[in-house]
Amino acid sequence: MNHRKVDQLIQKGVAIPNPESVEIGDDIKVENISNDQVVIHSGCRLFGKSTLIMGQTQLGYEAPVTIQDCQLGPSVTLKGGFYKESVFLEKAVAGSGSQVRERCLLEEEAHIAHTVGLKQTILFPFVTLGSLINFCDCLMAGGTSRKDHSEVGSAYIHFNFTPNQDKATPSLLGDVPNGVMLDQLPIFLGGQGGLVGPSRLAFGTIIAAGTIFRKDETRPARMLFEGAGKGGNIPFTPGLYRGIKRIVANNCLYIGNLISLLHWYQHVRSLFVSEIFPQTLHTGAMQTLQSVIQERIRRLHQFIGKIPLSIQKYEDIYKKDAGAKIMVQQKELVAKQNAINDLLLSIPSYPGDKALRDRFLGRLQIASKDKHRNYIQTIQSLDPESKQMGSDWLQGIVDRTLSEVLQILPSFC
Numbered sequence: 001m002n003h004r005k006v007d008q009l010i011q012k013g014v015a016i017p018n019p020e021s022v023e024i025g026d027d028i029k030v031e032n033i034s035n036d037q038v039v040i041h042s043g044c045r046l047f048g049k050s051t052l053i054m055g056q057t058q059l060g061y062e063a064p065v066t067i068q069d070c071q072l073g074p075s076v077t078l079k080g081g082f083y084k085e086s087v088f089l090e091k092a093v094a095g096s097g098s099q100v101r102e103r104c105l106l107e108e109e110a111h112i113a114h115t116v117g118l119k120q121t122i123l124f125p126f127v128t129l130g131s132l133i134n135f136c137d138c139l140m141a142g143g144t145s146r147k148d149h150s151e152v153g154s155a156y157i158h159f160n161f162t163p164n165q166d167k168a169t170p171s172l173l174g175d176v177p178n179g180v181m182l183d184q185l186p187i188f189l190g191g192q193g194g195l196v197g198p199s200r201l202a203f204g205t206i207i208a209a210g211t212i213f214r215k216d217e218t219r220p221a222r223m224l225f226e227g228a229g230k231g232g233n234i235p236f237t238p239g240l241y242r243g244i245k246r247i248v249a250n251n252c253l254y255i256g257n258l259i260s261l262l263h264w265y266q267h268v269r270s271l272f273v274s275e276i277f278p279q280t281l282h283t284g285a286m287q288t289l290q291s292v293i294q295e296r297i298r299r300l301h302q303f304i305g306k307i308p309l310s311i312q313k314y315e316d317i318y319k320k321d322a323g324a325k326i327m328v329q330q331k332e333l334v335a336k337q338n339a340i341n342d343l344l345l346s347i348p349s350y351p352g353d354k355a356l357r358d359r360f361l362g363r364l365q366i367a368s369k370d371k372h373r374n375y376i377q378t379i380q381s382l383d384p385e386s387k388q389m390g391s392d393w394l395q396g397i398v399d400r401t402l403s404e405v406l407q408i409l410p411s412f413c
């Protein structure tokens with residue numbers, strides 16, 4: 001079967017210089033592999049019935065590539081590594097040694113260098129990651145072109161697993177409502193540093209090299225850096241949570257941004273379905289976003305499931321002196337766990353302000369009539385008023401997500 005499918009691809013016009021070294025899974029659909037200047041180098045392996053490879057894509061130039069159920073847009077370059085259940089839009093690039101696991105979305109011209117680990121990561125157009133990076137559970141936006149883009153320096157880590165063994169730790173770098181307009185200041189995270197999730201950073205944030213940042217910075221265009229290191233040695237009680245308000249709020253805002261991006265793909269990206277952005281690729285991106293939303297809701301639900309133990313620890317350690325506000329918040333969070341979960345599962349169906357959305361889409365359709373403009377050029381050609389209209393529509397979805405949760409949790413307000 002492998003030899004037969006390799007032969008079929010060669011006969012179709014796919015360039016496979018060393019066919020004996022290439023493995024094609026039984027479930028690969030030959031019709032989903034383009035014959036337009038696609039090159040599959042030695043040692044590559046392709047699996048998965050949903051795998052899509054569009055024209056002018058090159059796999060494995062530096063090292064073997066393994067693909068499992070990925071959708072690759074035109075002119076994508078995967079130089080080496082492992083890629084599973086992720087979507088790469090036009091001209092996305094990944095260096096050798098990369099491990100891109102489930103639920104990643106790299107939009108147009110996003111670049112990652114060698115030995116980068118991603119999972120449930122969303123990179124907006126032009127975003128660039130250096131080498132030797134672990135950047136799971138993040139959404140990063142910012143920048144206007146390949147010469148003006150958000151960047152993460154080499155040897156950077158997004159810390160997405162806590163000492164209490166939860167992963168309610170997604171970090172939002174920029175945001176969706178403004179980021180999709182492709183006109184925001186870039187974000188720069190200096191090399192040999194780290195970000196402790198869940199964190200939020202505004203557009204224009206610069207974190208100096210070597211800095212481990214553990215907070216939020218929602219003011220735009222700020223420079224963040226560490227001072228002299230301060231050591232410490234204090235007791236640690238496993239299972240004890242202190243500040244949960246920020247964790248819950250940041251998770252809800254992250255989920256709200258994902259939902260707004262899902263609506264953007266549903267109503268805006270769908271207008272650009274074409275030969276270079278076919279329905280199959282659009283569907284793959286939509287399914288990826290839906291899956292990420294479900295995963296983030298699940299991780300938040302698991303986090304809340306750990307709070308009863310935290311309450312018990314507080315009562316055992318502090319007796320009557322337990323922090324009243326902290327205890328109220330934790331008990332309320334546990335009592336409303338199922339209501340929060342049900343709410344977040346229902347929010348994706350909320351369309352936002354339909355009138356505002358439809359006015360924005362009307363202006364976008366006029367701008368998109370110029371057939372010489374692609375998606376990026378069309379969005380960037382919009383006038384400021386139209387862009388603000390679109391951002392307000394999406395921001396309404398984000399705000400609704402958080403406000404609905406806070407209505408269930410009055411002690412968090």
